[in-house]
Amino acid sequence: MHLSAIKLRGFKSFPEPVEVRLERGVAVVVGPNGSGKSNVSDALLWASGSLSPSELRAEKPDDVLFAGAAGRPAADWCEVELLFDNADGQFTELEFSEIAITRRLHRGGEGQYLVNKATVRRTDLVELLADVGLGGGHSSVIGQGRVEEILSSKPEQRRALLEEAA
Amino acid sequence: MHLSAIKLRGFKSFPEPVEVRLERGVAVVVGPNGSGKSNVSDALLWASGSLSPSELRAEKPDDVLFAGAAGRPAADWCEVELLFDNADGQFTELEFSEIAITRRLHRGGEGQYLVNKATVRRTDLVELLADVGLGGGHSSVIGQGRVEEILSSKPEQRRALLEEAA
Amino acid sequence: VERRFEETFGAVQQHFADVAETLFPGGEGRLRLSEPDEDGPDDGSEPGVEIELRPAGKRVTKLSLLSGGEKALGAISFLFALFLARPCPFYLLDEVEAALDDTNIGRFVELLRRYADRAQFIVITHQKRTMEAADSLYGVTMGADGVSQLVSRRVPRASRQAAVA
Amino acid sequence: VERRFEETFGAVQQHFADVAETLFPGGEGRLRLSEPDEDGPDDGSEPGVEIELRPAGKRVTKLSLLSGGEKALGAISFLFALFLARPCPFYLLDEVEAALDDTNIGRFVELLRRYADRAQFIVITHQKRTMEAADSLYGVTMGADGVSQLVSRRVPRASRQAAVA
Numbered sequence A, B: 001m002h003l004s005a006i007k008l009r010g011f012k013s014f015p016e017p018v019e020v021r022l023e024r025g026v027a028v029v030v031g032p033n034g035s036g037k038s039n040v041s042d043a044l045l046w047a048s049g050s051l052s053p054s055e056l057r058a059e060k061p062d063d064v065l066f067a068g069a070a071g072r073p074a075a076d077w078c079e080v081e082l083l084f085d086n087a088d089g090q091f092t093e094l095e096f097s098e099i100a101i102t103r104r105l106h107r108g109g110e111g112q113y114l115v116n117k118a119t120v121r122r123t124d125l126v127e128l129l130a131d132v133g134l135g136g137g138h139s140s141v142i143g144q145g146r147v148e149e150i151l152s153s154k155p156e157q158r159r160a161l162l163e164e165a166a
Numbered sequence C, D: 001v002e003r004r005f006e007e008t009f010g011a012v013q014q015h016f017a018d019v020a021e022t023l024f025p026g027g028e029g030r031l032r033l034s035e036p037d038e039d040g041p042d043d044g045s046e047p048g049v050e051i052e053l054r055p056a057g058k059r060v061t062k063l064s065l066l067s068g069g070e071k072a073l074g075a076i077s078f079l080f081a082l083f084l085a086r087p088c089p090f091y092l093l094d095e096v097e098a099a100l101d102d103t104n105i106g107r108f109v110e111l112l113r114r115y116a117d118r119a120q121f122i123v124i125t126h127q128k129r130t131m132e133a134a135d136s137l138y139g140v141t142m143g144a145d146g147v148s149q150l151v152s153r154r155v156p157r158a159s160r161q162a163a164v165a
């Protein structure tokens, strides 16, 4: 199961539609301070259903909407799509070979979730991702400045990480 | 007022007496991971009277005593000396041109503080350092991984920093 | 469920020791379950997971006393141990090597290359040495217009054949 | 005391704007006192110190949304502003530039050199570029015996004459 693309529009510093096509192998994202690298990571967490703005360095849900810049107004809505290549059939309930998970947000509104263009409830989306080993505490995404938490955490918390993985 | 030397013995990874002679100008301390750079910073904080083991990455006060290594037993006591060059007369109460501040600890015992070889109470030492603009919240020592705290702190906490400096 | 935890823990424990051997050459790392009342007010029912690290040439060191780089290496060891025992399809690591010196970044890169075919690693970094792990590079920039741009290119890895040969 | 705080704040505010100009060229930073009930359950008696940063080309950004490197630059600006307003005799900075890319490390180094004669800076780092700030280098190593060793040498700064000329 391979994450083949992340598409963003109106999300944080990506007002225009941008597609990150992920090839096979190790992908290394580079760039200067403040260029937008961690924003891509936030987009991935957000699209997988994050309900905690602080997890995305935001204070309110609408903070992830492009806030405007020189000569460009703020975005009214944003959307992030995660494209999974299901060639190995790991997503068992669905019989698609490609799965597009989309989250959309209108300023001041509720979020919207779609799987292959069909609207779903957030719980369905989270369950689908969990079946394939994603979501569930996001132990597969390590945010900037957070790597040492595993060592400073309590033994009980680490046990919880293992139980989740088990 | 210039910190002209830090002398350590038995402190963390410095079992033998070691002297860091600090020349005028910018001092840059380099070395591989785990070599002992931050331990020198801990020594400085400890010698200035730190009562909080966690500030020195320790759990108990005795944790700063050299714990032993291959073929070398643990230290029974440790000592750190800070040598200040008072050529500009900033230490007003004392008429010395050089001031040696020493802290000593015996395993399982109480700490001992000395100024120019004379035993003093910790409060005297802290007051002396405060008069010269040191100690007091240690705002002049920024520990590893802690630089962002200023930004993530509350506005009231930053005000406190200013009030201390004022 | 209890049985599954034990199996998982056994696998993670083994992998942790292996990965720690790569990140702490000459040293060792091990996981163990804590004793019933080791961590203070324990409900006593479920032991926690203790991490012990012994960098090369040193004794087993209390975790808090370890250096910034050593803590990062320990955390990376745990993360990879979890991954090897119970793989997730992808991992996104954002500047996890910020505290590592060049030598240790090299070991981290070696780890990524070793397991590159078992999971999809997406690594965000501002360190040049980490780029050596890449099969593909994604360059993010922001112009004076406050808008992020992205370009990508595949990285030929001829050196890998040489290394494997 | 109230008067002294106001004077101190005024000085720190001015220096913050100046230092931010060096660390965020084309951008700006400013400090202000918070409004009476801006931060929620305020006792109302003492306004807190708010930090606003506007990196080049961007709008004033909520602090939490800033990048790791931008936050570090903002914190360093605040620290230097405090120092310039009310100097302490020495400052020990342990890897404060870990999140900075090479360009920003260069700006940090420029700041250290600019004020090197006004306070004693002791900078711990594992980054090569930061060594360019040094008048003296202190190399710490640990052998297989678990014991730290230290060597030091003075760094001739001929280039500084050229830069000043």
Ligand SMILES: Nc1ncnc2c1ncn2[C@@H]1O[C@H](COP(=O)(O)OP(=O)(O)OP(=O)(O)O)[C@@H](O)[C@H]1O
Pocket (backbone or CB within 6 Å): A011, A012, A013, A031, A032, A033, A034, A035, A036, A037, A038, A039, A040, A063, A064, A065, A066, A067, A068, A144, C126, C140, D055, D058, D061, D065, D066, D067, D068, D069, D070, D099
């Ligand atoms: N909603 C938003 N609208 C517009 N710009 C935003 C928004 N949220 C964040 N940004 C901008 O994105 C920038 C941060 O980007 P990001 O955290 O991805 O940087 P980075 O490449 O990870 O940098 P570093 O190497 O310092 O970690 C900030 O400068 C901020 O101004």
Ligand SMILES: Nc1ncnc2c1ncn2[C@@H]1O[C@H](COP(=O)(O)OP(=O)(O)OP(=O)(O)O)[C@@H](O)[C@H]1O
Pocket (backbone or CB within 6 Å): B011, B012, B013, B031, B032, B033, B034, B035, B036, B037, B038, B039, B040, B063, B064, B065, B066, B067, B068, B144, C055, C058, C061, C065, C066, C067, C068, C069, C070, C099, D126, D140
């Ligand atoms: N009481 C002690 N006795 C012996 N060794 C100790 C003691 N306390 C800490 N150490 C050793 O010191 C090492 C940490 O040193 P320090 O934190 O100074 O490294 P560092 O040079 O700052 O590295 P980094 O670049 O990773 O931050 C640890 O490996 C630890 O084993």
Ligand SMILES: [Mg+2]
Pocket (backbone or CB within 6 Å): A037, A038, A039, A144, D067, D068, D069
């Ligand atoms: Mg980042």
Ligand SMILES: [Mg+2]
Pocket (backbone or CB within 6 Å): B037, B038, B039, B144, C067, C068, C069
């Ligand atoms: Mg350190």
